[in-house]
Amino acid sequence: MSNPDYQHYYVPAQSPWPIVGAVALFFIASGAGLTVMQLNSEQGNGHWLLFIGMAILFYMLFGWFRNVISESQQGLYSKQMDQSFRQGMSWFIFSEVMFFFAFFGALFYARVFAVPWLGGDSNNVMTQEVLWPSFEAVWPLITTPSGETTQAMGWQGLPLINTIILLVSSVTIHFAHHGMEQDKRGQVKVFLGLTIALGIAFLALQVEEYVHAYNDLGLTLQSGIYGNTFFMLTGFHGMHVTLGTIMLIVMWLRVFKGHFSGEKHFAFQATAWYWHFVDVVWLCLFVFVYVL
C-alpha cells in the first residue's frame, strides 16, 4: 500500500509558539485599538499593551524560527516540505498584493470616478452645483472640495532616485541568489550586504521625502484624497520595505553563520521573492502615484 521511496513528511510535535503568537496578536490588536482611541487624551495605557504585544511577537518569531531552522539543519525536512514552504510563501505574497490592490483601487476610483463626479462630470452637474460649485476636478487634487490646499509631490528628484535604488537592489539580490545557487558564499555576502544598504538608503530617503512633504509642500495625510492615497500607499509600501530589510538582515546573518546550501535555501529564496514583490509594488506606485 505504501510507497517505499516516500520520505516522511515532517509533522512537528506539539509547539507552544502558535498560542504565544495568538496572545501576541491579541495584545497588539487591543493595544493598537486602545492607542488609537486614546490619541486625543493625555493618559492612556493602550501603547503599553501594544509594546507588550510586539515584544511577545518578537519572542515568538525568534523561538518559532529557531525551531524551524534547527529542524531543517537536522535534515527533517523533505523535498515535499520545501514545496509546502515555497507555495505558502507565494500565496502569502499574493495576499499582500491584494492588500495593495485595495488601496490602488481607492486611488483609481477617486481619480476616475469620485473626483470628476464632484466636478460635475457624467450626470453630476447638480451635485457640483449644490455641494461645491467652485470645485475644480483636477489630479493631483491640490484643492479639496472643502477648500484645503496643498502642493503635489513631483516625480523627479527623490522619488526617481528611490526608484533607481530599488531597481538596483533587485539586481543585487538577484546576483546574491545566483551566488547562493552556486555556493559562492563570498558573492552572497557582498551582494546581500549591498541590497541591505540599498534598502536602508531607500527608507532614509523616504523619510526625507515625508519631511519635505510635511514641511515644505504642506502635503499631509489629511490633505484630502490626494494626500490620503499618497501617504497610505507609500506608507504601507515603506512598512513592507522595512520588513523586507529586516528579513534581508536576518538572512545575511544566517549566511555568516553558515546556514543554507546551493539546493536548500528556502528562507533566502522567500526573502528574495518578498524583496522583488516590494520592488514591483514600488514601480506601480511610481507610475500611478507620482508620474501619472
Added chain:
Amino acid sequence: MSSIVNPHDHGHDDHHGAPSGFKRWLFTTNHKDIGSLYLIFALAMFIIGGAMAMVIRAELFQPGLQLVDPHFFNQMTTVHGLIMVFGAVMPAFTGLANWMIPMMIGAPDMALPRMNNWSFWILPFAFAMLLFSLFMEGGGPAFGWTFYAPLSTTYSNDNTALFVFAVHIMGISSIMGAINVVVTIVNLRAPGMTWMKLPLFVWTWLITAFLLIAVMPVLAGAVTMVLTDKYFGTSFFDAAGGGDPVMFQHIFWFFGHPEVYIMILPAFGVISTIVPTFSHKKLFGYASMVYATASIALLSFVVWAHHMFTTGMPLAGELFFMYATMLISVPTGVKVFNWVATMWRGAISFEVPMLFSIAFIVLFTLGGFSGLMLAITPADFQYHDTYFVVAHFHYVLVTGAVFSIMAAAYYWLPKWTGHMFNETLAKWHFWLSLISVNVLFFPMHFVGLAGMPRRIPDYALQFADFNAIISIGGFAFGLSQLLFVYVVYRCVKGGDAAPAKVWDGAEGLEWEVPSPAPYHTFSTPPEIK
C-alpha cells in the same frame, strides 16, 4: 475497532498519540484536534450569535419599542451578523476542512501544522475583543455588519478601533488558514490522487481558500481606511476631501461578494458528498461540478455592485452588474440539477445527513431564486434594504450554509467520535429546525415586499401579525438548536460503536480508517488506484 475512546491506543511506532490535558489543545499541531477546536468554537459562536438574534426577534415581536433601546438593537444586528459570518459559518467550514481534507486526500496532516494552530487560536481572542466592546462605554459596533461609511466613520462610537483591529486579526487567521488549505491540497495529495479524482468537498474548499486569500486582504484595506478616516483625518469616504462614501461600498463588496461564496462553496462540497452516499449512486456530472464551482468563484469577482443598485451608479454599471449576477445562476443551476440527477432513480435512504441535504437543495434553491429577483436592477429598487433581502440571505445562509454544516456534522460525527448519534433525537432536531426555520424566514418575504425596512427596531402596525409569527418561528428555531448541542454532546460521550464505513453508500479514503479516526492517519500516503 474498539468502541472505547482511548487516544493512547493510537500511537504509531514513530509517532506520539494524543497528549493529554489542557496543553493538548493549546499546543496541538494535529489537524483533527484543530478541526475539533474550530468546530466547538463555531458552535459556541453560533449559540452566542443566535442569542443576539433572539434579542432582535423579541424586540420585533410587537411594534413599538419595548425591550431594548434602539442603539442596543443596532449593536445586536451588527454583532449578530459579524459573529455568524466570521465566528460561526467560516470557522465551522474551516473545522470541517481541517478534519476531512487530509483524510480525504491521504495526507499525514495539514501542510503547515503549527501555523494551523495559530490560525485557530487567533479567533477566540478576536471575538473576545469584539464582544468585550459591547460592554464598554459607548457600546460595540452599531453600524451593521457591512460597516458602511459614514456610519462607521463620522457617526460611529469611539470603540470602533477595537472592531477594526479585531477584524484585522480575524483576517490574518482566515488568510493563514486558507493558505494552509491550498498548500495541503496542492502539495500533499497521496500518489494517484489526481485532480479529477479529488473529492468534491476538497475541490470546493480549494476554490474557497483561493477566494479567501484574494479578498480577506481587501477587507483589511477597507477597515484600515475606516480607521484612518475616523481617527487620522483622511477622507477616503468623505466627499469634502475628494473621497466618496460610495467608494467604501465598492471596496467592501469587492470583498463581500466573494465572501458570501466563501460561505456557500464548501456547503456545495458537503452536499455533493452526502447526496451520492444516500442515493447509493455516483455523483452525477462530477466534472461539471468542478467547473461550475470554479465559474461561480470567478464570477464572484465581477458582481459586487449588485449590492449597490440604489447608490446612483451609471446606467452601464447597473446593467453590467445585473447581467453578470444573473449569469451566476447558470453554474448554480448546473449544481442543483446535478444533485437532483444524482438522486434520480437512486436507492435513496433518509438518514439525518440526507434529510438536511435534501432540505438544503430545496431551500437553498429558494434562496437562490429570491437572489435572482434581487439581481434584477429595476425590481431591486423596490426590495432594497427591506426584509425581502433579509429573507433572501437567511435562506442561503441558514437553510443553505448552516444546514449543510448540520448535514456534515451528522455525516462525520460517527467518524470523529466513534459513536453513532441518537437517530431519533437527530430526526427531531431536523424536523423542528425545518419547520421553524420556514416559519421564521418565509414570512419575511411578505413583509419585505410590503416595504418593511431591515435593521429598524420598530415597524408600522400592518406588519405586526407577520412579525409575531416570525418571532415565534425564531424562538422555536433557536431552541431546536439546543437539541443539536445535546445530540452532539451525547454522541461525544458515548453511543453505539460506529464501524469504519459508517454509511454503506459512502466512498472515500476517510471511510477506510477506523472510527474514531486514529490520532494520526496516512503517515505514509496510501496508493490511490
